Amino acid sequence: MYIFKTAVVGAGAMGAEIAQVISSNGLPVVLKDIDQQLVDRGMRSIERLYRERVSRGKMTAQELRDKMDLVMPTTSYNDFADVDFAIEAVPENMAVKKAVFAELDNFCPRQAVLASNTSCLSISEMAAATMRPGRVVGFHFFNPASVMKLVEIIPGRETSEETVATSLEFAQSLRKIPVQVKECPGFLVNRVLMAGLMELLRFNEESRASAEEIDGVLREAVGLPMGPFLLADMLGLDVVHDVARTLETAYGDRFRAPATLRKLVENHHLGVKSGEGFYKYTR
Amino acid sequence: MDKRDLVDRFVFAQFVEACRCLEEGIASANDIDLAMRAGAGLKQGPLTWADSAGMDTVLARLKSLSAMHGERFTPPRSLEQMVADDRLGIKTGRGFFEYSAE
Ligand SMILES: NC(=O)c1ccc[n+]([C@@H]2O[C@H](COP(=O)([O-])OP(=O)(O)OC[C@H]3O[C@@H](n4cnc5c(N)ncnc54)[C@H](O)[C@@H]3O)[C@@H](O)[C@H]2O)c1
Numbered sequence: 491m492y493i494f495k496t497a498v499v500g501a502g503a504m505g506a507e508i509a510q511v512i513s514s515n516g517l518p519v520v521l522k523d524i525d526q527q528l529v530d531r532g533m534r535s536i537e538r539l540y541r542e543r544v545s546r547g548k549m550t551a552q553e554l555r556d557k558m559d560l561v562m563p564t565t566s567y568n569d570f571a572d573v574d575f576a577i578e579a580v581p582e583n584m585a586v587k588k589a590v591f592a593e594l595d596n597f598c599p600r601q602a603v604l605a606s607n608t609s610c611l612s613i614s615e616m617a618a619a620t621m622r623p624g625r626v627v628g629f630h631f632f633n634p635a636s637v638m639k640l641v642e643i644i645p646g647r648e649t650s651e652e653t654v655a656t657s658l659e660f661a662q663s664l665r666k667i668p669v670q671v672k673e674c675p676g677f678l679v680n681r682v683l684m685a686g687l688m689e690l691l692r693f694n695e696e697s698r699a700s701a702e703e704i705d706g707v708l709r710e711a712v713g714l715p716m717g718p719f720l721l722a723d724m725l726g727l728d729v730v731h732d733v734a735r736t737l738e739t740a741y742g743d744r745f746r747a748p749a750t751l752r753k754l755v756e757n758h759h760l761g762v763k764s765g766e767g768f769y770k771y772t773r
Numbered sequence: 774m775d776k777r778d779l780v781d782r783f784v785f786a787q788f789v790e791a792c793r794c795l796e797e798g799i800a801s802a803n804d805i806d807l808a809m810r811a812g813a814g815l816k817q818g819p820l821t822w823a824d825s826a827g828m829d830t831v832l833a834r835l836k837s838l839s840a841m842h843g844e845r846f847t848p849p850r851s852l853e854q855m856v857a858d859d860r861l862g863i864k865t866g867r868g869f870f871e872y873s874a875e
Contacts, residue, residue: 632812640812669808672799679812682805682819685790689782689845699774711780715814718783744786744845 491601491656493663497522497576499590501532501563504607505579507635510536513560514636515664520562520569529563536561539636567597574599575660577629579607582732587611588619595620603653603660605629609680609729610736613646613673623648627657630677631666633725639667642677675740676733684737684745687718687730691748694719701768719768723761727768731755784822785838785846788831791819792849795869802869820869824862828855 494517498509501523509532512519521536523529540554549557562569570576576598578590587606594604604626606616617626628644641661645654654670661668671678690704705717722730731752737745754760754767761767791805800808806818823831832848839846855861855868862868 638812638814640808642808642812667807667811669800669804669811671804671808672797674794674797674799678794678800678805679808681794681799682787682790682809683813686783686787689786690779693779693782697774697779699779703774704779707774707776707779708783711776712784713816 491574491603491652493517493574493656493660495573496520497570497573497598499523499576499578499594500580501529501535502579502581503535504631504633504635506532506535507539507633508577508579508607508631509561510539510636511631511664511666513557514540516560517663518560518562520564520573522564522567524565526565529565533558533561533563567593570594570597572599573602575603575605575656577605577607582609582611582729584611584615587616591616591619591626595622601625603627603656605657607631610676610733613644614648617646617648624650625653627653628671628673628677629657629661632679640679641666641668642671642679643668644671644673644677646673676737680733681737684730684733687722688734688745688747690718691751695748695750723767723769723771725761726763727751727754727759727761781834781838782842784819785831785835788819788823789835789846789849792851795820796849796851824868824870824872826862827864828852828861828868832856 496512496517497520498505499522501521509519509521521529521532523532537558540557543549544551544554576594580586580590591604604620606613606628607630608628613628617623620626626646627649630642630644632638632640643654643657658668676684694701694704701719705719708714709717731747734745734747758764759766762771765771794800794805795802802820806820809815809818832852835846835848859865860867863872866872
C-alpha cells in the first residue's frame with residue numbers, strides 16, 4: 491500500500507520527533523494534540539530540529555520552510571479523512587491509548603493503518619478498541635527518533651500480513667531500519683536493555699560504586715555511546731520504574747527494581763526533567 | 774569496585790535476555806543483533822559477541838555467575854545444546870551465525 495498522507499497524534503517529545511522524520515522524507519503529516527498551545531510547542535520542537543540542520547549547513551532556509559509546510563498542525567480530526575498511516579504518540583496509558591484508537595478508527599479511512607509508538611503496552615488490547623484489528627500495529631521508534639535508526643514493528647494477535655508488509659516498507663521509506671518483533675511485554679530492545687540496567691542498579695546498591703563510576707567503566711569496557719545511568723536519567727526514572735514493574739510482572743524477579751530506584755522516584759528525583767536523578771543537572 | 778564483576782553482570786544479563794527472546798521466537802538472531810545496534814547503540818549485537826567470545830567460555834562464565842548471583846544467570850538451555858553440538862561460534866565456524874572458512 492502506498493502512503494500519501496500520514497498523521498501523528500500527540501505532539502510531545504516523541505510525536506514531534508516522529509513528525510520531523512516523516513516530513514524530512516517528503517511526506518505530508520498532520521500533527522494533532524489536545525490544544526493549540528501543545529500543538530504550537532510541538533511545531534517549535536520540529537522547527538528547532540530543522541534549524542540545527544540549517545546551522546550545520548545540511549539544508550537551506552528555503553528547504554526548512556518547505557519541510558515545515560508538510561507539517562499540518564491541528565487540534566481536530568477534520569484532516570484525517572484521507573490519511574493512510576496514523577501513528578499515536580500520546581502518553582503511555584492504556585485508557586488514553588484506547589480512546590485515541592477509537593477516535594482514529596472513526597475518522598481515518600477504512601484501509602488506513604493505525605499504529606502505536608507504545609514502549610510497553612499491548613498492541614492487541616489497543617486493536618480491540620477499533621473495528622479494524624487487522625490494520626493496527628506497533629510502530630516503535632527510539633529516543634531521539636530523529637537520530638535513532640531502529641523501528642520495532644510489532645504485529646498484534648490479529649494484525650494482517652499486509653499491514654506488517656506496509657509498515658516495514660513505510661519504515662524503510664523513512665530511511666529507518668525496521669525489525670519485526672513478536673508481541674511480548676517490553677518487546678525486544680527495551681526488554682534486553684532493562685535486563686542490563688536492573689543488574690547495574692543491583693551492582694550499584696551492593697557495591698556502593700557511584701553511578702558515575704559505573705557509567706565510566708561501561709563506556710570504556712563495552713564502548714557504550716552513553717552510560718546506562720545517564721540514559722536512565724534521560725528516559726525519566728518514573729518511566730524506567732514503570733517499565734521495570736511491567737517487566738517484573740511478566741517475567742519475574744530479574745526485572746525487580748532495587749529500592750534505590752523506588753526511593754529516587756518517591757523523592758521526585760526523576761532524572762533530567764526534574765533536575766536530579768542519578769546525576770544532578772543545572773538548568 | 775570489582776570491574777570484571779560489573780562488566781560481566783551487565784553484558785551477561787543482556788546476553789541471557791537476548792537468548793530468551795531468541796528461544797521464545799520474539800525475533801530472529803539476525804534481527805536481535807541488528808535491533809540492539811540500531812536501537813540501543815551497542816557496537817556489537819549480544820549474539821555476535823557470544824560467537825566471538827566462544828560458547829564454551831560463555832557457558833562456563835554463566836555457570837559461575839549463576840552460582841554467585843542466582844538463577845537469573847542460569848544458562849539458557851539453547852546454549853547448553855550449542856556447546857554439546859560443538860557450535861562454539863567463530864572458532865568452530867558455527868554458533869548463532871554461520872562463518873565460512875575464508
Ligand atoms: N520518551 C521516550 O523516550 C519514548 C521512546 C519510545 C516510545 N515512547 C512512547 O511514546 C509515547 C509518547 O511519549 P512521549 O515521551 O512523547 O510523551 P509526552 O508526554 O512528551 O507527549 C505526549 C503528548 O500527547 C498529548 N496528548 C495526550 N492526550 C492526547 C489526546 N487524546 N489526543 C492528542 N494528543 C494527546 C499530550 O498533550 C502530549 O503533548 C508513549 O507511548 C511512550 O511510551 C517514548
